[in-house]
Amino acid sequence: MMIKFKNDFNCCKTVGCKSFGVANSPDYIYKSRRLGYLSIECRACGSNPPWINNLLVNNVLKEKFEYQFGRKLTGCPKCYKYFFITERTDSKLNGFTSAGTQRKKCSQCHSIFTLQNFKNINALKLVLSTIVSHKDMRESIKSTGLSARLYYFYLNKLALILSNFSRLNEENVMERKYLAMHTQGKVLHLDHNRGLYILITAEVDSGYILLQNNNLTSQDLNNKDIYCSLENTVIAVPNVDNIENALINRYQQNMKRKHFEQLLVGELKPITKCNLIYPDKLAYIHFQLLNAFTGKADKYAHYIEHESSLRAATLMASYADIKKSNAEIYYFFPFTKVSEKLQGKDIGWWKDKWFSNEQGAYSPITYKVKNRAADVKLPESDSVDLFYSYLNQHMNKGVNSINVIDNLSEIHRVIFNYCDLKNKTTRANSFGVTDKIYTSESLLDDALKMIMAG
Ligand SMILES: [Zn+2]
Ligand SMILES: [Zn+2]
Structure with missing residues (x-):
């Protein structure tokens, strides 16, 4: 793995502190209970960020990393x-297998590999059509004439094909001077009180959905690490007309938690053969994975939901870039009612400095320079909400399997980016990965062409 993920999250999370992001600082008191919850205490700044089970985060991180970036169908499997994370290498045609499939030879390591050849394209098309028409699972399987086993086999292939098409396109445009992202967490409810917490990140200018991760894992977990709560501590959007009062109210809600990063999302009944982890742990994983994208940009800004557990996780993922002044992190709270403008007002327990414009309120987390945030604009700030609505509407609510949920989520991410129209263009058009406007059928055609060409 060429990207270096942070593997110790028990660090000081106070941006101005000399121990910010430092692992094993002599300033720390490990597993402190000074404030009534397990924490790592930083004597340099007096903060007590909640204790994080590093092993749990690292194990689930590996699993999600393989799913998001490792399932590739093209190129040299060795290099x-x-x-x-790894550079694409050149390869040359190298004859055919006895079954007639094209072989290629890597120009760098000289490994020989075979190109993907999908024989039953019709089955892929049938499965795709059931996903777009969002029938229930039994009906979907029946309408394709496939056995259940084959239906899920082709569903997995379909997710791989569309995901590979999308990632290959993204690789072509990720290298850039500047990247701005927006991340929010959402709860997706399924039938029978099942459900999941998802973190979704969009590129700000196009609204293109870069990454989504849910809190399901195939890992065996200790009981205390398995999400199990009836409590809901999601910060509700206060129904007030004044932006300052709305923010004060949000901080007050946050203070009612046992500790400020205790994000609970109500009852989520377990899904078969997998476990749910706590949303705050998923945050550490999701933001680390975003480094795959930010690693390609010279500088980046990250606008995150006003949620303490996301703040801590973002800071841990970006701390090296923050120290080099290559990353800026902001809270963003959408608020479009006419209200008095905030111009660097201190609000809340931590005295965060808030600014506002017609889109909402912003608070720079990584620096405290006055008026720096006054001209912040998020052209597609509603994109995460729109994708969540899309997913909520299209996701098959009867699903009770981590693989099917992951596959459907990924297929919907790609369809939303490449097919969903906004002012006659798609988010993929605005993101610069394609000039074409796709239907789900033409998307599959082009994805197959790209992947079978290697
Ligand atoms: Zn500190
Ligand atoms: Zn190679």
Whole structure:
């Protein structure tokens, strides 16, 4: 793995502190209970960020990393193992297998590999059509005439094909001077009180959905690490007309938690053969994975939901870039009612400095320079909400399997980016990965062409 993920999250999370992001600082008191919850205490700044089970985060991180960036169908399997992380290498045609499939030879390591050849394209098309028409699972399987086993086999292939198409396109445009992203967490409810917490990140100018991760894992977990709560501590959007009062109210809600990063999302009944982790742990994983994208940009800004657990996780993922002044992190709270403008007002327990414009309120987390945030603009700030609505509407609510949920989520991410129209263009058009406007059928055609060409 060429990208270096942070593997110790028990660090000081106070941006101005000399121990900010430092692992094993002599300033720390490990597993402190000074404030009534398990924490790492930083004597340099007096903060007590909640204790994080590093092993749990690292194990689930590996699983999600393989799913998001490792399932590639093209290129040299030895040199080019992961999207974004390893460089694509050249290869030359190298005859055919006895079954008639094209072989290629890697120009760098001289490994010989075979290109993907999808024989039953009709089955892929049938499965795709059931996903777009969002029938229930039994009906979907029946309408394709496939056995259940084959239906899920082709569903997995379809997710791989569309995901690979999308990642290959993204690789072509990720290298840039500047990247701005917007991340929010959402709860997706399924039938029978099942459900999941998802973190979704969009590129700000196009609204293109770069990454989504849910809190399901195939890992065996200790009981205390398995999400199990009836409590809901999601910060509700206060129904007030004044932006300052709305923010004060949000901080007050946050203070009612046992500790400020205790994000609970109500009852989520377990899904078969997998476990749910706590949303705050998913945050550490999701933001680390975003480094695959930010690693390609010279500088970046990240606008995150006003949620303490996301703040801590973003800071841990970006701390090296923050120290080099290559990353800026902001809270963003959408608020479009006419209200008095905030111009660097201190609000809340931590005295965060808030600014506002017609889109909402912003608070720079990584620096405290006055008026720096006054001209912040998020052209597609509603994109995460729109994708969540799309997913909520299209996701099959009867699903009770981590693989099917992951596959459907990924297929919907790609369809939303490449097919969903906004002012006659798609987010993929605005993101610069394609000039074409796709239907789900033409998307599959082009994805197959790209992947079978290697
Ligand atoms: Zn500190
Ligand atoms: Zn190679």
